[in-house]
Amino acid sequence: xxxxxxxxxxxxxxxxxxxxxxxxxxxxxxxxxxxxxxxxxxxxxxxxxxxxxxxxxxxxxxxxxxxxxxxxxxxxxxxxxxxxxxxxxxxxxxxxxxxxxxxxxxxxxxxxxxxxxxxxxxxxxxxxxxxxxxxxxxxxxxxxxxxxxxxxxxxxxxxxxxxxxxxxxxxxxxxxxxxxxxxxxxxxxxxx
Amino acid sequence: xxxxxxxxxxxxxxxxxxxxxxxxxxxxxxxxxxxxxxxxxxxxxxxxxxxxxxxxxxxxxxxxxxxxxxxxxxxxxxxxxxxxxxxxxxxxxxxxxxxxxxxxxxxxxxxxxxxxxxxxxxxxxxxxxxxxxxxxxxxxxxxxxxxxxxxxxxxxxxxxxxxxxxxxxxxxxxxxxxxxxxxxxxxxxxxx
Numbered sequence: 001x002x003x004x005x006x007x008x009x010x011x012x013x014x015x016x017x018x019x020x021x022x023x024x025x026x027x028x029x030x031x032x033x034x035x036x037x038x039x040x041x042x043x044x045x046x047x048x049x050x051x052x053x054x055x056x057x058x059x060x061x062x063x064x065x066x067x068x069x070x071x072x073x074x075x076x077x078x079x080x081x082x083x084x085x086x087x088x089x090x091x092x093x094x095x096x097x098x099x100x101x102x103x104x105x106x107x108x109x110x111x112x113x114x115x116x117x118x119x120x121x122x123x124x125x126x127x128x129x130x131x132x133x134x135x136x137x138x139x140x141x142x143x144x145x146x147x148x149x150x151x152x153x154x155x156x157x158x159x160x161x162x163x164x165x166x167x168x169x170x171x172x173x174x175x176x177x178x179x180x181x182x183x184x185x186x187x188x189x190x191x192x
Numbered sequence: 193x194x195x196x197x198x199x200x201x202x203x204x205x206x207x208x209x210x211x212x213x214x215x216x217x218x219x220x221x222x223x224x225x226x227x228x229x230x231x232x233x234x235x236x237x238x239x240x241x242x243x244x245x246x247x248x249x250x251x252x253x254x255x256x257x258x259x260x261x262x263x264x265x266x267x268x269x270x271x272x273x274x275x276x277x278x279x280x281x282x283x284x285x286x287x288x289x290x291x292x293x294x295x296x297x298x299x300x301x302x303x304x305x306x307x308x309x310x311x312x313x314x315x316x317x318x319x320x321x322x323x324x325x326x327x328x329x330x331x332x333x334x335x336x337x338x339x340x341x342x343x344x345x346x347x348x349x350x351x352x353x354x355x356x357x358x359x360x361x362x363x364x365x366x367x368x369x370x371x372x373x374x375x376x377x378x379x380x381x382x383x384x
Contacts, residue, residue: 021278028279029269029305030254032262058251059270062222066255070224077221078251082293086213087220101274113221 001041001175004153005188007034014181018128018156026125026153027060038175039067042123042151045173046072049148051121053077055114055140057096057107057132064153065123072121077114079107079136088112092142096135099128107135111143118145127152127174130161137168154178157189193233193367196345197380199226206373210320210348218317218345219252230367231259234315234343237365238264241340243313245269247306247332249288249299249324256345257315264313269306271299271328280304284334288327291320299327303335310337319344319366322353329360346370349381 013021025031042064054076056065062078069076083091087110098105114120120140122133133150140147147170155162155174158181165172177189205213217223234256246268248257254270261268275283279302290297306312312332314325325342332339339362347353347366350373357364369381 015278019278023276023278023302024305025267027276028272028302029267030258030261031267032258033265035258036262059254059272062251062254063258066222066224066227066258069222070228073225075217075221075223080220080251084215084219084293086207086211086215101276110215110220113216 001038003034003037004176007031008154008176008178008186012186014184014186018159018181020154020156020178020181020186022154026063030063032063035063035067038064038153039069040071041175042068042173043071046121046149046151046171049121049171050119051148052119053114053121055079055109055120055122055136056124057081057136061124064125068121068123068151074121077109079109079139081105081107083108092139094135094138094142097131099131107132107139109139109143114139114143114145116144118143119148120145121149121151122147123151125153127155127161127165127172128159130164133161133165149173156181193230195226195229196368199223200346200368200378204378206376206378210351210373212346212348212370212373212378214346218255222255224255227255227259230256230345231261232263233367234260234365235263238313238341238343238363241313241363242311243340244311245306245313247271247301247312247314247328248316249273249328253316256317260313260315260343266313269301271301271331273297273299275300284331286327286330286334289323291323299324299331301331301335306331306335306337308336310335311340312337313341313343314339315343317345319347319353319357319364320351322356325353325357341365348373
């Protein structure tokens with residue numbers, strides 16, 4: 001997606017060790033217009049999968065998941081990393097390694113909002129190793145819901161997430177594909 | 193705001209001790225259409241204050257802040273509660289008591305995205321004691337930015353937040369005002 005790739009080239013920063021800083025428009029400061037355009041594009045690409053709910057993980061998945069859900073006319077659920085006091089005692093919980101935190105984090109969803117018969121579209125900011133998205137897919141599975149698609153704003157193809165997720169057998173879409181971050185460069189793939 | 197009040201009456205739950213559960217449409221599962229309507233209403237009410245940026249706190253402030261910023265054509269910054277590795281070492285940080293977590297939490301903003309000359313509109317999900325919003329106001333102040341308005345989806349008037357925030361001297365808008373949560377009831381004010 002041209003506008004996202006251009007924005008990454010303009011405002012993204014390669015911090016080394018495969019870490020792409022996009023804090024100026026996605027992860028800390030957010031460009032709502034860009035997120036809305038990305039949500040519109042996800043909605044277009046996933047129109048045919050018949051999703052009934054969008055699922056993401058707090059925190060940085062919320063913006064693109066919200067705009068995607070808005071354009072699809074669906075509710076969005078974000079998995080919590082800490083159980084708030086408003087959540088029932090019985091929850092769906094899985095552990096997932098956090099790339100940026102260097103430790104395992106919990107992903108928690110209330111059974112009130114994820115259940116049998118749901119068709120789940122996962123939307124997140126990054127597809128890197130795929131660990132967070134696999135965690136979300138496990139939550140959907142244990143809830144008896146069916147995964148129907150996976151979308152990420154930015155895919156780092158060199159971290160192998162797409163291969164890890166291929167076992168899930170659903171369409172995977174990313175809006176910008178980064179194939180290499182050697183040195184200080186950010187190199188995009190043909191599609192991204 | 194009629195549609196928000198109706199939704200709280202329909203799907204909100206009074207858990208006692210002043211805790212209002214809105215996990216079905218704001219805090220865990222989110223209704224994007226409702227958030228978009230609320231954002232549009234905030235944009236209408238704050239059109240004249242000349243904001244240059246919307247500021248909120250992760251996590252549950254993100255959805256209404258994003259839609260408000262979208263309708264105002266502004267960027268949104270969400271204060272982090274943990275410093276990610278992509279953030280510089282020098283940050284703006286303040287402590288704020290968390291009602292739902294029962295402890296102090298950090299509110300952190302990078303100086304990259306909050307600075308002199310900015311006109312800040314704070315948007316959050318709840319206005320209760322006002323502690324989180326006061327924390328955000330301190331961050332804006334220390335950054336040399338000017339606070340120009342405060343908006344919250346739901347105000348619990350009986351927790352005194354509006355009085356605590358009145359010292360800031362800016363317009364305060366809430367879209368649903370709850371005046372009492374005695375017993376299992378949720379009682380709205382005339383305005384909300």
